[in-house]
Amino acid sequence: MLCFGRVQKGLRGAGVQTLVFVECLGFVYRLYVRVAKGLFMVLGDGMATMKRENRILELLTERKRIEVVRLAEELGVSQVTVRKDLSDLERRGIISREHGYAMLRSADDVEGHLAYHYEEKRKIAKRAAECVSDGDVVMIESGSCCALLAAELAETKKDLTIITNSAFIAGYIRGKSNVRIILLGGIYQQDSQVMVGPMLEQCMKGLYVDVLFVGADGYSPQSGFSNRDHMRAQAVHDMAAHAGRVAVVTESEKFSKRSTVPLDFNGLDCMVVTDASVGVKVAGSLADAGIALVTV
Numbered sequence: 001m002l003c004f005g006r007v008q009k010g011l012r013g014a015g016v017q018t019l020v021f022v023e024c025l026g027f028v029y030r031l032y033v034r035v036a037k038g039l040f041m042v043l044g045d046g047m048a049t050m051k052r053e054n055r056i057l058e059l060l061t062e063r064k065r066i067e068v069v070r071l072a073e074e075l076g077v078s079q080v081t082v083r084k085d086l087s088d089l090e091r092r093g094i095i096s097r098e099h100g101y102a103m104l105r106s107a108d109d110v111e112g113h114l115a116y117h118y119e120e121k122r123k124i125a126k127r128a129a130e131c132v133s134d135g136d137v138v139m140i141e142s143g144s145c146c147a148l149l150a151a152e153l154a155e156t157k158k159d160l161t162i163i164t165n166s167a168f169i170a171g172y173i174r175g176k177s178n179v180r181i182i183l184l185g186g187i188y189q190q191d192s193q194v195m196v197g198p199m200l201e202q203c204m205k206g207l208y209v210d211v212l213f214v215g216a217d218g219y220s221p222q223s224g225f226s227n228r229d230h231m232r233a234q235a236v237h238d239m240a241a242h243a244g245r246v247a248v249v250t251e252s253e254k255f256s257k258r259s260t261v262p263l264d265f266n267g268l269d270c271m272v273v274t275d276a277s278v279g280v281k282v283a284g285s286l287a288d289a290g291i292a293l294v295t296v
Contacts, residue, residue, distance in 0.1 A: 050118075052077065052085050056102070057116040060095065065103040110168045110193060113144035120251045120275045123296045125149040128249045128273040131211065134158040139207075139239055142166035142194040142232070143215025145249040154179045163207060165200055165235055168193035182207075187231070196231035201238040212243035216250045218259035221285040226259035233261035245269040252278040 052075055059066055059074065072082040086102050089095045096105050114121070125148035132138055134157050140146050142165060150169045153160055154176040163182040164170060170183045171193075184203040186195035214236050216225040225248055227233040240246055246265045252275045271292040278295060286293050 049085065049088075052081075053089060054116065054118070056082075056085060056089065057094070057104075060102065060104045061116065065101055068097075068100050068102060071102065110142070110144055110147060110166075114147060116144070117251050117253065121145050121148050122152075124249055124251065124273050124275060125152045127294060127296045128213065128247060129153050129156060131247060132157060132160070134160070137161040137163065137209050139163045139209045139212040139243055140166070140169060141212065141214040141236055141239060142169065142192055143250075145251070146213055146215050147172050149213055149249055163204075163209060165195040165239065166193060167195065186235070189229075189231070192229075192232070194232060194235070196229075196235045200235055204238065204242050207242050208244075209242065210244045211247055212239050212245070213247050213249055214239075214263070216248055216254055216259075216263065218257040219255045219282070220258050221289075223258075223262040224289065225263040227261050227263055228259040230261050233263055237264045237266065240264070240266045240268055243268065245271070248272045249274075251275055252282075255279070255282045 055075060056071065059071065068079060068082055068086065071086075072079045075082060086095065086097060090097055094105060095102050097103075121144055124145055128145075128149050129152040132153055136157070138153070138160070140150050140162055146164075146166065147169050150162055150164070150173050153162065154173040158178050160178065161180045161182065162169075162173070163184065165184045165186065167183065167188065170181050173179060173181065184195055184200050186200035186203070187197035188195060214225075217228045218226045220226070227236065246268050248270065250272070255274075255278055270290075271294060272286060273294045273296070276295045278293070283293055
């Protein structure tokens with residue numbers, strides 16, 4: 001009887017321990033579910049905000065100036081939400097606001113262009129970076145895709161030298177010990193933060209690279225790639241004279257636009273890295289011009 005009583009106590013003790021263990025498991029599971037839900041909500045809110053901001057930048061790029069009330073209607077959200085998004089964009093120096101309207105701070109502002117179609121540009125930059133090896137010397141012109149390319153190279157390559165006329169790019173990748181930056185001199189354009197003019201050509205004497213990466217503002221089958229600024233277009237021409245080939249890095253949207261000044265690559269072999277939304281007609285036009293097309 002004594003032994004049987006001890007067994008009963010042992011069973012009851014084991015039962016209590018099992019019950020406590022099960023309750024602990026239940027608590028951990030409920031905690032996990034709550035944390036996971038919270039994380040998904042945060043990620044979801046972040047993605048929604050990113051999509052709204054991208055759409056805001058698209059609308060401002062198209063219309064230059066838009067009323068906050070109208071913006072809220074087009075996005076299908078409250079004015080409070082739109083004002084919060086605009087405040088964040090204004091804090092980052094991308095837009096400005098006055099009298100109930102929002103507008104891009106500048107059509108050439110690199111910071112604003114970085115936020116516009118950011119994911120597409122980041123994928124383009126990652127693919128273009130595959131053309132570069134450790135120890136290479138490359139030349140990178142200005143622009144948002146070019147800036148993201150420089151950042152990708154700084155993160156993934158060793159003993160790299162980047163020659164650029166973009167003060168923005170030089171600042172964007174500062175602090176990376178594995179990259180040496182050569183910033184070309186010239187006349188400083190404040191909005192685009194780029195060096196242009198006759199001094200730029202003088203600075204490149206004695207320099208030569210295998211590949212020059214450039215951006216573009218537009219394209220047409222007749223005139224090729226184009227830029228809206230004469231001095232920046234001349235800078236591309238001068239830089240191409242010191243390169244073996246040219247790689248254009250730009251999102252497919254640019255192929256539906258035309259700008260004022262054609263880009264002269266000095267007859268160099270050219271390739272384009274862009275997103276997969278580029279049209280069949282554009283792809284055919286590039287092939288006819290002997291330009292290699294790489295899509296992501």
